[in-house]
Amino acid sequence: MGLFGFFDKKENDSPAKEDLDKAKEYFDKGEFQESLRALSWGFKKDAGHKPLYRLAADSLKQLGGYDEQELLEAVYRDMRNAEGFDVLGSFYFEQQYYDMAQAFYEKAVELQPDNEEARHNLAICYARQFEVGKAVEVLKKSDLGDFWNMYFLNKCKLLDGQLDGVAEAVAGLRAVIDTYPNEEEIEIPRMKIVELEETLQRYNTVAEAQTHIRDWQYIQYGGVMLDFFEREDSDDYVAGGRYVASWGSNESIKAAAEKLARLADRLSVSFRDIAALPDRDSEIIGRLLARQLGIGFGTYSPESEHEGSLIVAADSSLLMEYQELVTIRNGQIVFSLNHSWLDAAAVTPDIIGFMTQTYVFPWNGGGFKLTDPEQGTLEETQPDSRQPEEIAADIFNAESEEPEADPHLEFYASRRDYLKGIGSEAGSSRYVFMIESPVPGSYFV
Numbered sequence: 001m002g003l004f005g006f007f008d009k010k011e012n013d014s015p016a017k018e019d020l021d022k023a024k025e026y027f028d029k030g031e032f033q034e035s036l037r038a039l040s041w042g043f044k045k046d047a048g049h050k051p052l053y054r055l056a057a058d059s060l061k062q063l064g065g066y067d068e069q070e071l072l073e074a075v076y077r078d079m080r081n082a083e084g085f086d087v088l089g090s091f092y093f094e095q096q097y098y099d100m101a102q103a104f105y106e107k108a109v110e111l112q113p114d115n116e117e118a119r120h121n122l123a124i125c126y127a128r129q130f131e132v133g134k135a136v137e138v139l140k141k142s143d144l145g146d147f148w149n150m151y152f153l154n155k156c157k158l159l160d161g162q163l164d165g166v167a168e169a170v171a172g173l174r175a176v177i178d179t180y181p182n183e184e185e186i187e188i189p190r191m192k193i194v195e196l197e198e199t200l201q202r203y204n205t206v207a208e209a210q211t212h213i214r215d216w217q218y219i220q221y222g223g224v225m226l227d228f229f230e231r232e233d234s235d236d237y238v239a240g241g242r243y244v245a246s247w248g249s250n251e252s253i254k255a256a257a258e259k260l261a262r263l264a265d266r267l268s269v270s271f272r273d274i275a276a277l278p279d280r281d282s283e284i285i286g287r288l289l290a291r292q293l294g295i296g297f298g299t300y301s302p303e304s305e306h307e308g309s310l311i312v313a314a315d316s317s318l319l320m321e322y323q324e325l326v327t328i329r330n331g332q333i334v335f336s337l338n339h340s341w342l343d344a345a346a347v348t349p350d351i352i353g354f355m356t357q358t359y360v361f362p363w364n365g366g367g368f369k370l371t372d373p374e375q376g377t378l379e380e381t382q383p384d385s386r387q388p389e390e391i392a393a394d395i396f397n398a399e400s401e402e403p404e405a406d407p408h409l410e411f412y413a414s415r416r417d418y419l420k421g422i423g424s425e426a427g428s429s430r431y432v433f434m435i436e437s438p439v440p441g442s443y444f445v
Contacts, residue, residue: 016042047103053072085105085111132436155436202418226351243355275306328429
């Protein structure tokens, strides 16, 4: 076989060949976005397949993506240059395309094993795609004299159930940090150590943690989940109990409100009043909960004490503007009806209604409702322009989808002391919600 025949064979043997062929077909038809979509699958299968880069750069040129085009062409010109793969990985990492970033960081680390930053970012990519075991293996080969490598290794080991040496490692990190004065640059590492210590403490209160969101939202954040899929044999059970896309209904929101009331009763928690964030969605949810709990309603303000209040957000992303809620104070408890499990959040709520990848509130329109169960007929919902109080009243009067018995209340009641905002052993801070989790999932939306 001649030299060129050898390279042809190598190209044809690539697992990315089928995706490349599809991408070429799309490119020839002028469907450049679809071409890139096919190429993305190819990169994830074989990031060392050179023809992918040429076609991707050409497709991006047609779409005006010149910066990304330049990064791909740099790799195409020198497939042995680790820096090119590293830069390309960082480009996708910053946009939170962790599957693409992973492919390029893997090549960067393969070509330059001592690239500590690429190795650390590769571990993050694995963890944020719910493959914490792979993250552990990558981090074991990193420089463990670096605080962030050591911290993340032991976090991932804990999430993966590999507890050997974790407590000792966390104690070692604590001993090192405690030798530093209380300087500003040490504040975040110190908080991360406390977070690990608390996570380990909660882990030890669960005899056999299941890869289900109920267990792990509690272990990682000391949080309560009100609504989730329970049965692993259910056709809907695709993300460890979390939802994917959900079009809200008055009935499902009413059910969440009833669950919250039963939780408060079982845990002997009382709220002085509701303090809802000032957006319309949060006001509707807050007014509903005020009715359900039989307490007063008000609007949250960072300047007010809100002692004993239930702070209500329709979605946890709205908490980004309220950094003061990181500190647990004044007997406040933070509740969010919806929480995205694919996005970091500056404040993790103490109680979450449900987790989704995307959620549509029924009063905002754009969702769907079932009009004929037998035929499976769907109808698109329309925006409801009524006042929040009127909408909340309708939801309160809706028929609940939820049975009165809730077997999961005992799970939380037996661990009450460690629940954020509620328990005496829960610590004084709420933590940033991060995507990494041992609970399985995929980016469906």
